[in-house]
Amino acid sequence: STLxxxxxxxxxxxxxxxAATNYTAPRNNSAGALLVDTFxxxxxxxxxxxxxxxxxxxxxxxxxxxxxxFAVWPTWYNTSFGAGISVGTNGISVFQHSDGQLxxxxxxxxxxxxxxxxxxxxxxxxxxxxINGVKARVGLPPQLNLPILPGVLLGDRSxxxxxxxxxxxxxxxxxxxxxxxxxx
Numbered sequence: 001s002t003l004x005x006x007x008x009x010x011x012x013x014x015x016x017x018x019a020a021t022n023y024t025a026p027r028n029n030s031a032g033a034l035l036v037d038t039f040x041x042x043x044x045x046x047x048x049x050x051x052x053x054x055x056x057x058x059x060x061x062x063x064x065x066x067x068x069x070f071a072v073w074p075t076w077y078n079t080s081f082g083a084g085i086s087v088g089t090n091g092i093s094v095f096q097h098s099d100g101q102l103x104x105x106x107x108x109x110x111x112x113x114x115x116x117x118x119x120x121x122x123x124x125x126x127x128x129x130x131i132n133g134v135k136a137r138v139g140l141p142p143q144l145n146l147p148i149l150p151g152v153l154l155g156d157r158s159x160x161x162x163x164x165x166x167x168x169x170x171x172x173x174x175x176x177x178x179x180x181x182x183x184x
Contacts, residue, residue, distance in 0.1 A: 040182040041085070041150045041175070042119040045071050047112055049169035051088030057103040059143040068093075068166040071118075072175075073153040074102070080147040083127065085120060087168065089113065094120050094127050094139060098146055105139035115173075122148055123181045133184055150177055 051069035054062055067088075074084025074097035081101070086093040094106035106120075106129045119130040125148050127139035142148070154175060155168045 035150050035177050035179055036080075036147050037125050038123055038179075038181060039150055040119055040121040040178040040180065041072060041083070042117070042178070042182070043071065043085075043175040044115050044117050044173040045087050045112075045170060046115045046172075047071075047087050047089050047168070047170040049088055050090045051086050051093065052166065053090075053109070054093055054104050054107055056105060056107045056140055058105055058140040059101060060103050061101065062103050068095075069168050070095075070151075070165060071154065071168045071170075071172055072151045073155070075149070075151040075153060080149055081142060081144075082151050083120065083122065083148055084151040085118060086166075087112070087116075087118065087170075092118060092129060092131065092136075094129055096142055096148065098144070101144065105142065106137050108136045110136075115171075119182055121181045121183065128181075128183075130182075130184065135184055 047069065049069060050067070052067040068086045069088045070084055071087045072085040074095045075082035076097050078099055081096040081098045084095045084097065086095060089112050091109040091112065093104040095102065095104050106127055108129060117132050121128045121130065126141045129136045154172055
């Protein structure tokens, strides 16, 4: 089973858009709740800006305001983690976000040009990142024992009450979520 964000077109997030409106979501925002702890998110991205560098961590708060470039925002939940993906021309970071937590269990610094396929597979709460079908890195397991759900907002999730973490600049296509772990 898959959850599709769109068919037949790709989403473009130009740098000139207002950061407060530079995101989109599936029609049913609860779609991510169908996938918990073991799932795969895959998408094609064409980044056009760099993302802020960050270090891998398994807990804590690491705020990289302004340039994190969330292609998939790690949707915040009170009693669970939201999983998100930050993408820039200089690499990919997988983030987890919850009450008092915002950290990257996976960071891969690599040059990305043109369309790139990304898959993040969670197997019993541990993420593995695949880039163009090749395993790039297995993530650190989270220190807190909270369920992990996929983010459901594409682009930046900025609101008046939040500091913008950085709008994704580029294009996103073929976003899908699976209830199983996909591999190479």
